[in-house]
Amino acid sequence: TMIPKSGGDYAYIAEAFGDLPAFLYLWVALFILVPTGNAITALTFAQYILKPFWPVCEPPSDAVILVAAIVTCFLTALNCYNVKWVTRVQDSFTAAKILALLLTFIASLVYLFSGHTENLENIMQGTITEPGSIAIAFYAGLFSYSGWNYLNFVTEELQDPYKNLPRAICISMPVVTLVYTLTNFAFFAVLSNNEMIGSNAVAVTFSDKILGVMSWIMSIFVALCTFGSLNGAIYASSRLFFVGARNGHLPLAISLIDVKRLTPVPSLIFMCIVTLVLLMSNNVQSLIVYVTGVEALFIICSISGLLWLRYTQPTAQRPIKVNLLLPIAFLVIVTCLVVFSCFTQPVEVGVGVAFIALGVPVFCVFIMWKNKPSWMVNVCNSFNVACSKMFLCLPENSKEL
Numbered sequence: 109t110m111i112p113k114s115g116g117d118y119a120y121i122a123e124a125f126g127d128l129p130a131f132l133y134l135w136v137a138l139f140i141l142v143p144t145g146n147a148i149t150a151l152t153f154a155q156y157i158l159k160p161f162w163p164v165c166e167p168p169s170d171a172v173i174l175v176a177a178i179v180t181c182f183l184t185a186l187n188c189y190n191v192k193w194v195t196r197v198q199d200s201f202t203a204a205k206i207l208a209l210l211l212t213f214i215a216s217l218v219y220l221f222s223g224h225t226e227n228l229e230n231i232m233q234g235t236i237t238e239p240g241s242i243a244i245a246f247y248a249g250l251f252s253y254s255g256w257n258y259l260n261f262v263t264e265e266l267q268d269p270y271k272n273l274p275r276a277i278c279i280s281m282p283v284v285t286l287v288y289t290l291t292n293f294a295f296f297a298v299l300s301n302n303e304m305i306g307s308n309a310v311a312v313t314f315s316d317k318i319l320g321v322m323s324w325i326m327s328i329f330v331a332l333c334t335f336g337s338l339n340g341a342i343y344a345s346s347r348l349f350f351v352g353a354r355n356g357h358l359p360l361a362i363s364l365i366d367v368k369r370l371t372p373v374p375s376l377i378f379m380c381i382v383t384l385v386l387l388m389s390n391n392v393q394s395l396i397v398y399v400t401g402v403e404a405l406f407i408i409c410s411i412s413g414l415l416w417l418r419y420t421q422p423t424a425q426r427p428i429k430v431n432l433l434l435p436i437a438f439l440v441i442v443t444c445l446v447v448f449s450c451f452t453q454p455v456e457v458g459v460g461v462a463f464i465a466l467g468v469p470v471f472c473v474f475i476m477w478k479n480k481p482s483w484m485v486n487v488c489n490s491f492n493v494a495c496s497k498m499f500l501c502l503p504e505n506s507k508e509l
Contacts, residue, residue, distance in 0.1 A: 110417070110426045112269055115351035116260035117410040124413025127357070128471055133406045134352040135467035140460070142345040143382040144399045145254060146338060150176035150387065153334040159312050160324035166308060176387050183339050184380040187346065188366070188373045194343050201336025206283075208329035209291045212311070215318045216294030227300055234301055240452030243445045247400035252288065254403070256281060258344035265347070270427045342376065349375045354504060357475060360492045364501030373499045401453070402460035404446050411439045 113119040118137070122130035154175035158167035187194050220228075236242075259276055263269050295304065298314055307313040315326030350372040353363030366373045414435050417424070450457050496502060 110424055112263055113351070114260075114262055114264040114347050116257050116348060117406055118348055118352060119260075120410050120413050121406070122355070124416050125409070127475065128468070129409060130355075131352075131357045131471045131475060132464055132467045133409070134349070134357050135470065136402050136406070136460075136464055137345070137348060138352075138358070138379075139382060140463060141399055141403055142341070142348070143379060143386050145251075146180065146341055146345075146379070146383045147176070147386040148251075148399070149334050149338040149341065150180045150383070153179055153331050153338060155309055156312065156327045156334065157331040159309055159327040163324075173387050177384055179335065179338065180342075180380060180383050180387070183335075183342050184376050186339070187342050187376050188371055189369060191343075191369075191371060194339060198336060198340050198343070201332055201339065204329065205333040205336055206287060208326075208333060209287045211329075212314065212326075213290040213294045216297045219298050219318060224298075228297055230301075231296055238452075239444075239448040243448035244452055246445050247404075247449065250404070251400050253284070254400075256284075258340060261344040261347045274428050342379070346372050346375045346379060349379065359488065360503070361495035363503060364492075364496055364499065365504055366499065366501050368500070373501055374495050377499070398456050398460055401446070401449055401457050402464065404442050404449075405460070405464070407442050408439060408446065411435050411442070415439070 111119055111123050115122075118130055118133050121133050151172060154172040155167060158171055158175060161167070186197065256277075259266070259273055263273065266272055295310055295314055298317055299307075299310070303313055303317075304310055309327075309330075311326050311330045312323065315323035319325060349358060349362050352358045353360060353375070362375045362378060363372070364374050365371065415432070418432065446457075
């Protein structure tokens with residue numbers, strides 16, 4: 109609440125450490141964090157929505173990719189067209205998600221009370237306690253909760269953010285944690301360890317065992333959940349790139365706004381294109397390691413920024429101020445995860461670090477270098493003008509908006 113700007117971690121890192129670290133976060137968010145997360149969610153949606161049509165085998169990978177691409181394009185178009193429709197879709201599908209997860213827990217209780225308690229007796233059997241494996245498991249968990257900071261991306265669009273942002277966080281995080289924990293308990297109660305490990309769609313395996321011929325209902329519920337998640341991710345992350353372009357860290361075209369609907373159309377379309385490219389990868393597990401490994405590095409940077417600002421600006425106005433033990437504990441945990449994962453998944457972590465490093469020369473050429481040759485300036489200006497005409501968009505501060 110000390111920094112009432114949209115952009116989330118990008119805005120906080122920029123305030124604490126300056127342009128270069130903020131640009132590097134934007135750089136990896138643009139090409140790895142956001143589109144990869146969206147691609148994973150879209151692929152999951154496609155996997156579950158197609159499962160009823162291929163009940164005894166996995167859906168064809170081409171069909172999964174095609175459906176994922178269609179839903180990505182549809183939600184991008186919806187976000188371009190009308191923000192009110194986006195929020196209505198989000199509210200509806202969030203309610204459907206909570207209902208589906210609660211029904212999953214209730215079904216597991218019925219299963220348990222009918223005398224099937226064998227899976228809980230050996231629930232920890234085969235547990236691996238090596239630090240590196242634990243770190244990778246934490247990454248998968250962190251990915252499940254990765255939308256926890258999306259509201260910070262749209263702070264400028266919130267009504268009374270000093271009041272509503274903390275309220276939303278304090279209500280949503282405990283609710284989500286409780287519901288997710290109950291859902292995981294339900295899976296462990298009904299499925300054996302081997303059944304979960306051997307399944308690419310755990311909820312479908314769960315419903316096959318519980319619901320029998322009606323198991324297709326669970327596939328629809330999970331598809332609805334991921335549909336809502338993808339919609340929210342597209343809405344929030346497009347504002348991140350909009351803010352970055354507004355600050356001069358991305359091409360001006362990405363900061364343009366539709367003259368009629370006041371939506372960041374170029375930002376949404378660019379993100380959609382990158383997501384469609386990443387959909388070609390069907391190895392979701394590797395994508396999760398790439399995403400959460402790189403994201404963890406910037407979480408360290410963001411939390412370090414909080415501590416740095418507490419030290420350098422102790423008298424700054426802070427409507428909400430938490431005890432320093434919380435961010436310090438979180439910083440230590442995330443740092444340990446990154447260190448441990450370096451031993452277990454060195455290639456994935458190395459690729460992520462290398463991609464971050466690639467952003468440094470890009471920053472030097474396109475941001476730091478002020479006396480660019482005229483041909484480069486003309487190319488950039490022509491691109492911005494072409495985007496403005498193509499999408500009927502103008503800069504945020506234009507008098508014609």
